[in-house]
Structure formats: structure tokens, C-alpha cells
Amino acid sequence: MDRSNQTSPVVGFILLGLSAHPRLEKTFFVLILQMYLVILLGNGLLIVVTLLNSRLHTPMYFFLGNLSFLDICYTTSSVPLILDSFLTPRKTIPFSACAVQMFLSFAMGATECVLLGMMAFDRYVAISNPLRYPVVMSKAVYIPLAAGSWAAGITNSVVQTSQAMRLPFCGDNVINHFTCEILAVLKLACADISINVISMVVANVIFLGAPVLFIFVSYVFIIAAILRMPSTEGRKKAFSTCSAHLTVVVVFYGTILFMYGKPKSKDPLGEDKQDLSDKLTSLFYGVVTPMLNPIIYSLRNKDVKAAMKNLVRQ
Secondary structure, eight states, X not given: OOGGGTSOBXXXXXXXXTTTOHHHHHHHHHHHHHHHHHHHHHHHHHHHHHHHOGGGOSHHHHHHHHHHHHHHXXXXXXXXXXXXXXXXXXEEEEHHHHHHHHHHHHHHHHHHHHHHHHHHHHHHHHHHOTTTHHHHTOHHHHHHHHHHHHHHHHHHHHHHHHHHXXXXXXXXXXXXXXXXXXXXXXXXXXXXXXXXXXHHHHHHIIIIXXXXXXXXXXXXXXXXXXXXXXXXXXXXXXXXXXXXXXXXHHHHHHHHHHHHHSOOOOOGGGHHHHHHHHHHHHHIIIIIHHHHHHHHXXXXXXXXXXXXXXXXXX
């Protein structure tokens, strides 16, 4: 039976957050706030360093600057809402604000998937064809690649968000999450969501499956090129230029696969624990990963460390 004929339309949603675990709210508020400040400081510092230091005006650091800006935008679209939910149990969010937050999260996540693939291609060209690197990765190439990543992510977000927000929502308006996470929102729709599911599957193939495959193939060629190098010093230097990117890829995609690929519990008594686990995993993906990116790149990159030291001295 169609519930939309029985109840009034929903004009807003209620975010549960960790209201079922009040003892955790204050602890997580302090923890997430500290992480958010680290994200703003670390990624902001990377952007400033890549802009001011002429030695870092290369495709690799251009992509890195885009990644840092993307991480700031992604966390800013959700972290203030998460912090507010810790202070306000059963946080109410208007329908329009929920749509905006969902759009920004989707756009930033999809863009990062494509951008990491572009960064893998950059490392492949730099290591496999170092002499042709300035020609292949010229400004006329790497700027459109980055712009294309943003355009693809935003386009996907427009499609997914518009489809989700056009659904009728009636009756239950409680989202068992910190934010307007699309899977949690779709559960509340009082209509057939099969088109949304198919659309999300296609998007996952394009924005998760294809970049992962592209990155994997790129690193197969990268590793083969490194192994062909005659000197041990040359192999170490070549591997160090892509180790930071590979670490970020493993953390980013590893968290996504764990979050969406783990089996669901069939035990009704374990649903609360599973919901808490899903929320904390989503929180890790949305906060910890953007915090780790500048740390990983600054610790494993001599040029970035040197540029940061010079900036501090100035």
C-alpha cells in the first residue's frame, strides 16, 4: 500500500547521530572538533605552500593542492552538522539543507575518486617516461584533467541528489545517521527506489570501480618501471615519489570498501551495534581520512617538508 496517501509530506528530517549513546557525544565532540581543526590547518598549509613555492608548481603538487581543497570542502559540508548533532540530540534539518549537504558530500567524494586516478596517471608518466614528462603532463593537460575530475563529480552529484530528493517522503522522517547520508535517506522514501539503486550501482562502477582498476594498472606499470632501474638509489627515489599517493589510495578506498562491502548482520539483537559501527566507520571516512592526507604527504615528501620549513621561517 502506498504510504504517501496516508500521511503528510515530510518538510524536514531528524538526525539521530549518537543520541542513543549520550555518553559518547561529549567525547566525540571534542575529538571531532580537534580533527576538524587539524584538517583545516594541515590542508590549508599544503595549499599555501604549493601556491607560494615555485619549486612545487608541477602537476603532482597541483593535483595535491586540489586534493587538499577538496578535503576542506568535503569536511566542511558535514563536520559542522556532526558537531551540532552532538550538542543537540535529535537535530532537525530542513529538507533543502539536507539536499545541499547531500549534494556537497556526493560531489566531493566522487571528485576525489577521479582525482586520485589522475594522480596515479601523473606518477606513471613521471616514472615510466621521465624525459617526456614535461610534454605529456603540460599545463594544457593537467589543468583540464583536474577540471574534468571536478566536473564529473559535480555531475554525478546532481544526478544522484536530484533523484533522491524528488522521491516522496512521508511518515517517518528520522535519519539514523550524523548527516543526510543517501542510503539512510532512501530508506525513508515511501515510493519505489529501484531507479535510485540502479543509478547508484552505475555510479559506483564509474566512480569507484573504474578508478580503482585504473590505479591498479598504473601501479603495475610503475612497479615494473621501478624494477627495471639499474641503481638501488634510483629505485628508492622513484618509489618515494609515489608512496604517499599509494598510501592515501589504500586508506581512502579501503575505508569505502569496508563501509559498503562488509556483510550485514541478520541478528535483530545486533542491529544497534551494527548501526553504531556503520556510523563510526562513516565518521572515520569523513574525518580521519582528510586529516591523514596532509600528514602522509608532508611526512613522506622532502620537497613539501622543506617548503613548510621555509614558510615557517618566513
